[in-house]
Amino acid sequence: MTAAASPVRAEVAVVRPASPNGSAITSATRFVIAPDEQSFTGHYPGLPLFPGVCVVECAHRSSLATMPGAGAMRLAAVKTARFRTPVFPGDELTVQIDWSTEPAGWMCDAGIRNGRGEVARAALRYRNGPAAEPPVRSAPWPHTPPAASTRITPAEIQRLMPHRYPMLLVDQVTAIVPGDRIVAVKAISYTDIWYGRPPVDATAEQLAFPTVLLVESWLQAAGLLTTWDRPNPDPLAGEVMLLGGLTNIRFHHPVLPGDVVEHRVRLLRAHTDAMVFEGESLVGDTVTMTVERVSMALRPPESVIALAAVASAA
Amino acid sequence: MSSVPATALDKEELRRTIAEVIDVKPAEVGDERRFVEDLGVDSLMALEVAVVLEKRYRVKLRQADLKHLLCLRMVFDLMRDKLGQGQP
Numbered sequence: 001m002t003a004a005a006s007p008v009r010a011e012v013a014v015v016r017p018a019s020p021n022g023s024a025i026t027s028a029t030r031f032v033i034a035p036d037e038q039s040f041t042g043h044y045p046g047l048p049l050f051p052g053v054c055v056v057e058c059a060h061r062s063s064l065a066t067m068p069g070a071g072a073m074r075l076a077a078v079k080t081a082r083f084r085t086p087v088f089p090g091d092e093l094t095v096q097i098d099w100s101t102e103p104a105g106w107m108c109d110a111g112i113r114n115g116r117g118e119v120a121r122a123a124l125r126y127r128n129g130p131a132a133e134p135p136v137r138s139a140p141w142p143h144t145p146p147a148a149s150t151r152i153t154p155a156e157i158q159r160l161m162p163h164r165y166p167m168l169l170v171d172q173v174t175a176i177v178p179g180d181r182i183v184a185v186k187a188i189s190y191t192d193i194w195y196g197r198p199p200v201d202a203t204a205e206q207l208a209f210p211t212v213l214l215v216e217s218w219l220q221a222a223g224l225l226t227t228w229d230r231p232n233p234d235p236l237a238g239e240v241m242l243l244g245g246l247t248n249i250r251f252h253h254p255v256l257p258g259d260v261v262e263h264r265v266r267l268l269r270a271h272t273d274a275m276v277f278e279g280e281s282l283v284g285d286t287v288t289m290t291v292e293r294v295s296m297a298l299r300p301p302e303s304v305i306a307l308a309a310v311a312s313a314a
Numbered sequence: 315m316s317s318v319p320a321t322a323l324d325k326e327e328l329r330r331t332i333a334e335v336i337d338v339k340p341a342e343v344g345d346e347r348r349f350v351e352d353l354g355v356d357s358l359m360a361l362e363v364a365v366v367l368e369k370r371y372r373v374k375l376r377q378a379d380l381k382h383l384l385c386l387r388m389v390f391d392l393m394r395d396k397l398g399q400g401q402p
């Protein structure tokens with residue numbers, strides 16, 4: 001079976017399959033993040049950073065490669081993820097997983113390190129059973145802002161944000177209340193770069209839009225809410241937007257080619273260099289993803305460039 | 315997330331709530347242990363603590379309140395004030 005679409009080209013190398021370790025079950029994997037990863041081109045030009053969601057993807061792929069027991073498991077939620085420091089081209093990532101059982105599935109507690117220390121932790125929840133939960137219908141969003149009088153298109157989006165092809169994952173902003181909330185859309189296509197060239201008999205599972213990119217797309221909508229009043233198209237001249245934490249992001253329904261995903265984001269609180277958001281994503285009136293809490297930080301480029309210099313010297 | 319009625323401010327529950335947000339074990343959140351200096355909390359986590367307290371306890375925290383979120387005892391005192399529960 002061909003694997004599901006993934007934004008990470010690096011292959012997972014299993015260092016240790018799931019096995020008892022004292023009273024726990026643990027496993028370990030390794031990835032080499034080559035400079036030709038697709039995401040680096042657009043994230044960001046002149047300052048390639050491995051997207052935080054791709055670090056989560058490494059944890060997810062490690063889970064799929066070393067899942068204890070049998071049976072198909074699907075990613076039901078990112079319970080938590082914390083990002084400590086960026087990952088750069090050439091980094092080697094090791095993923096250590098502690099497994100624990102959950103009703104109808106497993107919890108994967110992953111620690112991700114590069115050669116210089118811990119870069120992130122992620123707790124991922126897996127469920128067996130059907131790919132979709134019973135549909136969750138969205139109530140009319142209490143925060144829906146008035147529709148934008150003009151559609152905000154990719155050219156305008158790229159004047160606000162540093163994300164570039166193929167990592168620009170918002171097609172339009174359809175409504176915004178600056179400093180408060182935003183609605184943005186991303187259309188999914190069979191010809192999306194992330195699918196490569198799918199086989200003619202590709203299954204729905206193979207054509208599901210990569211879950212972590214759905215998260216990234218939502219995060220970019222959140223980013224646009226932040227940059228609306230302070231455009232930040234070049235991280236080297238402005239600020240570097242870094243993911244801080246994800247809390248309880250639940251995946252209710254897979255997203256397929258032909259779907260138009262609507263992201264709804266609300267800013268819960270902001271400080272000078274930090275912000276916290278919540279929201280959801282829908283296809284039609286079916287909720288595909290709910291986001292309890294996400295935090296992002298703005299950092300001066302000098303601090304990130306200094307870390308990159310240490311990484312390339314290693 | 316469920317919110318709790320204003321009548322029940324339980325310090326242990328507050329400890330667990332904060333521990334979860336700042337990603338440490340509840341036992342590490344001593345009453346007087348300072349979040350930033352002793353537990354490695356950064357400005358981003360501090361902001362998240364504020365968001366979670368507001369939601370869970372249905373209170374509104376002003377920017378000026380945030381400088382009182384330095385350790386569990388101070389958070390407890392602040393929340394007790396916000397919830398209108400003075401000393402018995």
